[in-house]
Amino acid sequence: xxxxxxxxxxxxxxxxxxxxxxxxxxxxxxxxxxxxxxxxxxxxxxxxxxxxxxxxxxxxxxxxxxxxxxxxxxxxxxxxxxxxxxxxxxxxxxxxxxxxxxxxxxxxxxxxxxxxxxxxxxxxxxxxxxxxxxxxxxxxxxxxxxxxxxxxxxxxxxxxxxxxxxxxxxxxxxxxxxxxxxxxxxxxxxxxxxxxxxxxxxxxxxxxxxxxxxxxxxxxxxxxxxxxxxxxxxxxxxxxxxxxxxxxxxxxxxxxxxxxxxxxxxxxxxxxxxxxxxxxxxxxxxxxxxxxxxxxxxxxxxxxxxxxxxxxxxxxxxxxxxxxxxxxxxxxxxxxxxxxx
Amino acid sequence: xxxxxxxxxxxxxxxxxxxxxxxxxxxxxxxxxxxxxxxxxxxxxxxxxxxxxxxxxxxxxxxxxxxxxxxxxxxxxxxxxxxxxxxxxxxxxxxxxxxxxxxxxxxxxxxxxxxxxxxxxxxxxxxxxxxxxxxxxxxxxxxxxxxxxxxxxxxxxxxxxxxxxxxxxxxxxxxxxxxxxxxxxxxxxxxxxxxxxxxxxxxxxxxxxxxxxxxxxxxxxxxxxxxxxxxxxxxxxxxxxxxxxxxxxxxxxxxxxxxxxxxxxxxxxxxxxxxxxxxxxxxxxxxxxxxxxxxxxxxxxxxxxxxxxxxxxxxxxxxxxxxxxxxxxxxxxxxxxxxxxxxxxxxxxxxxxxxxxxxxxxxxxxxxxxxxxxxxxxxxxxxxxxxxxxxxxxxxxxxxxxxxxxxxxxxxxxxxxxxxxxxxxxxxxxxxxxxxxxxxxxxxxxxxxxxxxxxxxxxxxxxxxxxxxxxxxxxxxxxxxxxxxxxxxxxxxxxxxxxxxxxxxxxxxxxxxxxxxxxxxxxxxxx
Ligand code: HEM
Ligand SMILES: [Cu+2]
Numbered sequence: 001x002x003x004x005x006x007x008x009x010x011x012x013x014x015x016x017x018x019x020x021x022x023x024x025x026x027x028x029x030x031x032x033x034x035x036x037x038x039x040x041x042x043x044x045x046x047x048x049x050x051x052x053x054x055x056x057x058x059x060x061x062x063x064x065x066x067x068x069x070x071x072x073x074x075x076x077x078x079x080x081x082x083x084x085x086x087x088x089x090x091x092x093x094x095x096x097x098x099x100x101x102x103x104x105x106x107x108x109x110x111x112x113x114x115x116x117x118x119x120x121x122x123x124x125x126x127x128x129x130x131x132x133x134x135x136x137x138x139x140x141x142x143x144x145x146x147x148x149x150x151x152x153x154x155x156x157x158x159x160x161x162x163x164x165x166x167x168x169x170x171x172x173x174x175x176x177x178x179x180x181x182x183x184x185x186x187x188x189x190x191x192x193x194x195x196x197x198x199x200x201x202x203x204x205x206x207x208x209x210x211x212x213x214x215x216x217x218x219x220x221x222x223x224x225x226x227x228x229x230x231x232x233x234x235x236x237x238x239x240x241x242x243x244x245x246x247x248x249x250x251x252x253x254x255x256x257x258x259x260x261x262x263x264x265x266x267x268x269x270x271x272x273x274x275x276x277x278x279x280x281x282x283x284x285x286x287x288x289x290x291x292x293x294x295x296x297x298x299x300x301x302x303x304x305x306x307x308x309x310x311x312x313x314x315x316x317x318x319x320x321x322x323x324x325x326x327x328x329x330x331x332x333x334x335x336x337x338x339x340x341x
Numbered sequence: 342x343x344x345x346x347x348x349x350x351x352x353x354x355x356x357x358x359x360x361x362x363x364x365x366x367x368x369x370x371x372x373x374x375x376x377x378x379x380x381x382x383x384x385x386x387x388x389x390x391x392x393x394x395x396x397x398x399x400x401x402x403x404x405x406x407x408x409x410x411x412x413x414x415x416x417x418x419x420x421x422x423x424x425x426x427x428x429x430x431x432x433x434x435x436x437x438x439x440x441x442x443x444x445x446x447x448x449x450x451x452x453x454x455x456x457x458x459x460x461x462x463x464x465x466x467x468x469x470x471x472x473x474x475x476x477x478x479x480x481x482x483x484x485x486x487x488x489x490x491x492x493x494x495x496x497x498x499x500x501x502x503x504x505x506x507x508x509x510x511x512x513x514x515x516x517x518x519x520x521x522x523x524x525x526x527x528x529x530x531x532x533x534x535x536x537x538x539x540x541x542x543x544x545x546x547x548x549x550x551x552x553x554x555x556x557x558x559x560x561x562x563x564x565x566x567x568x569x570x571x572x573x574x575x576x577x578x579x580x581x582x583x584x585x586x587x588x589x590x591x592x593x594x595x596x597x598x599x600x601x602x603x604x605x606x607x608x609x610x611x612x613x614x615x616x617x618x619x620x621x622x623x624x625x626x627x628x629x630x631x632x633x634x635x636x637x638x639x640x641x642x643x644x645x646x647x648x649x650x651x652x653x654x655x656x657x658x659x660x661x662x663x664x665x666x667x668x669x670x671x672x673x674x675x676x677x678x679x680x681x682x683x684x685x686x687x688x689x690x691x692x693x694x695x696x697x698x699x700x701x702x703x704x705x706x707x708x709x710x711x712x713x714x715x716x717x718x719x720x721x722x723x724x725x726x727x728x729x730x731x732x733x734x735x736x737x738x739x740x741x742x743x744x745x746x747x748x749x750x751x752x753x754x755x756x757x758x759x760x761x762x763x764x765x766x767x768x769x770x771x772x773x774x775x776x777x778x779x780x781x782x783x784x785x786x787x788x789x790x791x792x793x794x795x796x797x798x799x800x801x802x803x804x805x806x807x808x809x810x811x812x813x814x815x816x817x818x819x820x821x822x823x824x825x826x827x828x829x830x831x832x833x834x835x836x837x838x839x840x841x842x843x844x845x846x847x848x849x850x851x852x853x854x855x856x857x858x859x860x861x862x863x864x865x866x867x868x
Contacts (some may be wrong), residue, residue, distance in 0.1 A: 012782035013715075027711050035702040042698050046691065049676040050683065055613070062614040064868050072618055075670040076663060083659040084710045091652050093370045093711025098648050116487070142398035143791045167484040168578060170643060170718060173783025177715040179643050183579060183655060185572030189751035191769055201793070205718035205786040207477050209488060212403045213789040315490055 014175040017196040018222065023093050024177040029087070034082060068103040097178050099191040104159025106152060110164065110190075112169035113180035113319075116259040117159075117213040119150045119204065128256040147201065147216040153227035154197050160190040166319045170206035173219060179204055194221040209317070210272055211262065214297045249334025253329055258321065260333075264341055273318060276310045280338045285312045299334050348751075352851040363448035366849065369434035372747065374406060376430060377818075379421040379462060381673045384811065387416035389772075391807040394800045397792050404568035404790040408475035411788060415478030416697035420500050421462055423734045424592060427599035429458070431741045434749060436514060438849065441523025441530045441858045446516040452510050466498025468492040477788055479589070482570035482581040486562045494563055497556040501825055504556075505547045508594075511545030512772075514538055523841075532840045532864040533609075537602025540626035544591045544598070545635070552588035555581065580645050586637035589733040594633045596730055597697075598626055600737030601668055604690045607740050608672045609840045610685035612679030613797055615865045618671040625664035630659050644715050646792035648665045651710050665701050669694065684836070685759025692767045696732025700725055703778065718752030721781020724774045732770055739817055740765065746821075747835050751848045752828025758820035762813050769809025840864050 012052050053062075095193075109120040119127040131149035152158050163170055164182040171190050180190040193323040204215035222230070244252075254260045263272035284298070285291045287310045292298055301308055303325060306318035357369055393400050393407050403412070435444055445451050468474055471814040472492025476485040485493050522531065531539075559581070561567045568574025570581045573806030601622075609616045618624065638646060668672045674692060681687070697761075704726040705715045716722060719722045738763070746754040785796045792800065834843040841858055 012779045014784060022359060024711055024715060027709065028706075028715075031706050031709065031712065035705070038702060039698055042673060043695055044696055045674050046676065048682055049673065049679070053612070053638060053676060053679045053681045053683045054682040060613075060680040062612060063868055064541075064615055065617060065674075066615055067501055067621070067677065070665075076667055080663050080664045083662050083705060086705060087656055087659045089653060090709030090711035090713075094642075094651065094655075094714065095648065097711065097714055128756075130515040142795070143404065144398075165365070167488050168481060168749070169537075172718075172784070172786065174715070179646050179714050183572075183645050185578070186645055201784075203784065203786045207481070207484070207788040209475070210408060213404070213786075213791045259621060276664045295616055319488070 002097040002163075013177075014195060014200075015198075016177065017194055017200055018178070019193040019195055020093075020097050021175070021177040022268070023096060027086075027093050031086065031195055037314070038079075048101045086324075099157075099159075099189075102157065102159070102191055104191060105156040106158045106246075107160070108152075108160050110160045110162045110182070112164055112204070112208075112215075113165040113259055113262075114167065114209050114319075115204070115215040115262050117215070117217045118259070119146050119217075121231070123231065123235070124238070125231060126238075126256070127234075128259065143211070143214060143312050144216065145214050147218045148220045149220045149229055151220045151230045152194060153224045154194050154221050155224075157191065157193050162188045162190055165324065167208050168206045169204045169208050169215065172203045172205040173200055174203070175200040179205060194219075196253065197221045197223065244330065246335040247339050248336075250332035250334070251331055254336055258325065258329075258333075261333070262317065273314055276340050278336055278341060280334075281339070284309070286310055287314075287316075296334050299337060300330050303330060303333070346846060347850060348846065348848040349851045350750075350848050354759065361452070363444070363452055364449065364450060364851065365433050365437050365445045366749070366853075368455055369430055372425070372429040372433060372458075373464070375455070375459060376422055376426055376455050376506075383414055383417035383422055384814065385718065386410045386417065388807055388811055390414055391804040392839045393406045394792070396801075397797055399791075407790040408477075408788075409473040412474050412477050413469065416474075416496070416500070417467065419592075419596075421458075421465070421476050421501050423501075423596045423730055424507060425458060425510075426596075426734060426738055427603060427741060428514070428538055428595075429454075430738075431508070431534075431603065431745060432514060432541075432599065432646075435745060435842055436535055436538055437517060437521065438845065438853050439535050439837075440518065440521060440526055441854065441860070442517060443520035443842050443854065445513050446520055448514050449774060450513055451853065454506045454509040457502055459506075459510065461499045461502030461506060463499070464495050464502065468496045468499075471495070475624075477523045478584060480556075480581075481578075481585075482559065482562070482576075483572065483578045483598050486559060486570050487573070491563070497559055501553050502555045504553045507545045508549045511542035511549075514542040515546065518542075520736055520737055523858050523860060529620065530625070530863050532858055533605035533616060533619070534599075534624040534840075535603035536626050537605070538600045540630040541598045543627075544595050544630050548588045548591035548595070548634070551584060552592075555584035555588065558584075560588055563853070564790075565771050573740050579641070579646070582644055583637065583642050586640045587634075590637040590640065591630070591633045593726070593730065594629055597733050600693065600734045601626065601740045602692050603737040603744075604787060606840065607686050607690035607744060607836075609865045609867075610673050610744075610836050611684060612676050612681050613837060613867050614675055614679035615863075615867055616671070617674035617677070618667075619863065619865070621667055622671050625667045629661060629666040632657065632664075636661060639708055639713070642710055643717050644841070648838070653711075655708055655710045659705070662701070662705055662708065669698060669701070684743075685754075685756050685763055686740040686744040687734050688760060688763045690742070692763060692770075693733055693736040693740065696728050696736060696770065700728030700730075700732055704729065715784075716781050718787055719781040720777040720785045720787055723778035723787050724781060727774045727777075732774075736766075739763070740822070741815075744836065745842075746824060747831030748842055748847045750825065750828070751831055752824050753835060754820055754824045754828065758823060762820060763788075764816035765809050765813030765816060769806045769813055771806070771812075773803050773806030773810060776800075776806075817858070839866060 016025055107122055111118040117129050127150050128139050162182040164184045169182040176192050180188050200219045202217040265271050265275040268275045268277040283291055284294050303321050307316050308314045349364055389410050393402055473497045474492045542642050558569050562569050568576040570576045636658045638650055639658045642651045684726050699778045743754045743759045780799050
C-alpha cells in the first residue's frame with residue numbers, strides 16, 4: 001500500500017520490515033516529491049534568471065521593483081500550509097511508532113552498556129551481544145564484532161524496554177524505521193510489529209565512546225513455531241550451564257551478560273582495558289605509582305570499585321558492577337581468571 | 342594611489358600597533374588571521390577523519406584517535422570558525438562603515454573580545470597536547486562527565502571563554518547599531534548585512550550565557566561530583582541536552598544569519614538591483630532569531646522526552662521554515678529583471694542558495710517527527726547540517742572575502758582564481774555530502790569509526806569529495822596571497838555597490854569618513 005510506490009524513492013532504505021515502517025516510507029516519499037518540486041521551483045527559477053538577465057552591456061539597467069504584496073503573501077502562505085501538512089502527517093506516524101502505553105505480546109528488557117546490548121526475556125532467557133571475540137569475517141582490519149542474534153516472532157507486537165548501565169546509547173533498527181535512546185536511570189520503550197521474516201541489524205546511534213560503532217546486535221524475525229522452538233532450546237542451554245563448574249560459569253559471565261570481554265582480552269592483546277592473560281598472581285602497576293599482586297581481594301575490588309586502583313597506562317573507563325553482580329558470581333569469575341595462564 | 346594615501350593600514354606601524362589597536366578594521370583583520378588558522382586546523386582534522394573512513398575497519402588510526410579527531414574537527418569548526426566567522430571578521434570590518442560610523446561603540450571591548458577568543462582557543466587547543474577529548478562537540482553527559490578523561494575540563498573552559506568573546510561582540514554590535522548610525526539612516530535604511538548582524542547579536546547576547554552556565558555545571562560535576570547530570574548521583578543526563586540545545590539551536594542561526602546578510606548584499610550588488618522585499622528580509626531575520634529559541638527540543642525527539650513535547654517542538658520548528666523560505670524567494674526575486682554579473686562573489690552567493698536550499702528542505706524532513714525517528718543521529722543529519730552550515734556559512738564567507746577584499750586591502754582579488762576555487766569547493770561539496778544523505782537512508786549512524794561493507798562505496802565518494810573541497814580552499818587561499826602581492830589597484834567601488842563602504846577610499850582612512858555622511862534614501866537604490 002505504498003503511496004506513489006512507482007517511484008523507487010525509498011530504494012536506498014532497507015526493506016520496511018514492520019507494520020509501522022510502511023507509513024514512514026509513505027511520508028518520506030511525500031517529502032521527497034514535495035522537496036524536489038520546491039527545489040526545482042527555487043533553483044530552476046534562479047538558474048533561468050541568471051541566464052535571462054545576464055548583464056550584456058556595462059550600462060544595462062535593471063527594473064526597479066521593491067515588493068509585491070500578493071507574491072509575498074503566496075510564497076509565505078503556501079509553504080506554511082505544506083509544512084503544516086508535513087507536521088500533522090509526521091505527528092500521526094510518530095504516534096504510531098511510539099505506541100505509548102501499548103503492552104507487547106513479547107516483552108524484552110534491553111540493557112545497553114559500553115559496548116554491548118543485553119536482552120532479557122520474561123521467562124529468563126538472556127541474549128548478550130557480543131559474546132566474545134568474534135570478529136566480522138571477510139573484512140580486512142575490521143573491528144566489527146559479529147552481532148549476537150535475538151529472536152522474535154513475526155506478526156506479534158514486541159516491546160523492548162530500554163535502559164542503560166552507563167552512558168547514553170540509542171537503539172536503532174533501520175529496517176524498522178525506529179529508534180529510541182537508552183538512558184541511564186530511565187526506562188524508555190521501543191515497540192514494533194514485525195511483518196517480514198529475516199535478520200535485521202541493530203545499531204547504536206548515540207555516541208558512547210571508543211567502540212560506539214561496534215555496538216551491534218541482530219534481530220531475527222521468525223514464525224511462531226520457530227520462536228517457541230528457539231525458546232525451548234535456550235532454556236535447555238541455560239539448564240546445562242547451571243551444572244557447569246565455577247570456572248565455566250565464570251567464563252559464561254565474562255563473555256556474556258557482564259560484557260567484560262568488550263574491554264578485556266584473554267590473549268594478551270590490548271582492547272580498552274588490560275588483558276586478563278596471566279593476571280592472577282602477577283604484579284600490577286598502577287597509575288598512582290603503587291603496585292600489588294593480583295589476588296582475590298584485588299580482583300573483587302576492581303569489579304566493585306574500578307577507580308580504586310587504575311592500571312598504569314589505561315584510562316579509568318570502567319564503571320562499577322556494584323549491584324549488578326552477586327557475591328558467588330565474583331567467585332566464579334575469579335576462578336575463571338585463575339585458569340588464564 | 343593607495344600607497345601615498347593616509348589610511349588605516351599605514352596610520353600606525355609595527356606589530357605592537359596591531360596588537361593594541363582599537364580600530365575595528367584592524368581588529369577585523371586580526372580576527373581573519375586567527376580564524377583562518379583555526380579553519381586550517383579544523384580542515385586538516387576533517388580530511389583525516391574522511392581519510393580514516395575511506396575503507397571499513399582500520400584505515401589509518403585506531404578508534405580512539407578517530408574519536409578525538411572527530412571531536413576536534415567539530416569543536417574547532419563550530420566554536421572557533423563558523424560561530425565567530427562572519428560577524429567577527431566582516432561584521433567588524435564593515436558594520437561601522439555601513440552605518441556611517443567612525444568605529445564600534447566600545448572599541449576597547451572589541452579588542453578584548455579578540456583576546457578572549459585567543460585565550461579560549463589556546464586553552465581548548467592545549468588539550469590536544471595534554472589530554473585529548475573524545476566526546477564529540479556536543480559533550481553529552483554522562484559520557485563527558487563520568488566516562489572520559491579530565492581533558493574535558495580545559496576543553497569546555499576554553500569554549501566558555503570563547504562564548505564570552507561572542508557575547509561581548511554581540512553587545513558591541515547592538516549598541517553600535519542603535520547609537521552610531523549616521524544622520525538620516527533610519528532602521529529601515531540600514532543595509533541587510535547590518536540587519537543580519539544585529540539579529541545575530543541578539544542571539545549571541547541572549548543564548549550564549551546558557552551555554553556558559555551549562556559548561557560550568559559540567560565542570561562542577563566533573564571536579565566536585567555535584568549530581569546534576571549523572572544519574573548515579575541523582576542527576577538527569579537528559580537535562581544537559583536541554584541546556585545544550587537551548588544554546589546550540591539558536592547558535593546554528595548565529596552561524597547562518599550573517600551568511601544570509603552577506604548573500605543579500607552580494608545578490609543586490611551583482612544584480613545591480615534594489616533588493617526585493619527589504620522589510621520581509623529584515624524582519625524575517627528577527628523572526629528567525631526569536632523563534633529559534635523555542636525549537637531546541639527537535640534535537641531530542643528520541644531522547645525519551647514525552648511524545649507531546651516532541652510534537653510541540655516539531656510544530657514550532659516548522660514555523661522557522663517559513664521565514665527561511667521567504668528569504669530564498671526574496672533573493673531570487675531580486676535577480677528577476679536584474680542586470681546580473683557572475684563575478685566570483687556572485688558565484689559563491691549562488692552556490693550558497695543552491696546548497697542552502699537542499700539543507701533547508703532536508704531540515705523540514707528532520708523537523709517532521711515521523712521521519713526524524715529514522716534519520717536522527719545518522720549520516721542524513723550530518724549531510725543536512727553540513728549543507729546548511731558549511732554550504733551556507735563557508736560559501737558566504739568566501740563570497741564576502743572576495744567582495745570586500747578590495748575595500749580591505751585596496752587590491753582586487755583575481756576573479757579567475759576565485760572562480761577556480763568556487764568550482765572545486767562547490768563540486769567537492771556536493772560529492773562529499775550528497776552521498777551522506779543516502780548513507781543516512783541506508784541507516785549508517787553518525788560518529789562511526791567503522792562501518793558495514795555495504796556503506797563502503799558511498800564513503801569513498803565522500804572522502805574523494807573532501808579532497809576537492811580541500812583543494813578549493815587552498816586555491817582560495819593562494820588567491821589571497823596572489824592578490825596581496827600582485828593584485829590590481831581596486832579603486833573606491835569596483836563592483837558598483839551602493840552601501841556606504843563603497844563611498845570611501847580603499848583602503849579606508851583611519852576614521853572611515855572624512856565627513857559624516859547624511860542619508861536621504863534606502864541602501865539599494867539602483868534606479
Ligand atoms: C538555517 C540554517 C540551518 C542551520 C545552520 C542548521 C543547522 C543544524 C545543525 C548544526 C544540526 C545538527 C546538530 C547536531 O550536531 O546534532 C541540525 C539539525 C537539525 N535541523 Fe537544522 N539547520 C538549519 C536549518 C534547518 C531548518 C530550516 C529546519 C527545519 C525546518 C531544520 C531542522 C533541523 C532538525 C529537526 C535537526 C535535528 C535532526 C536530528 O538530530 O535528528 N534545520 N541543524
Ligand atoms: Cu552505544
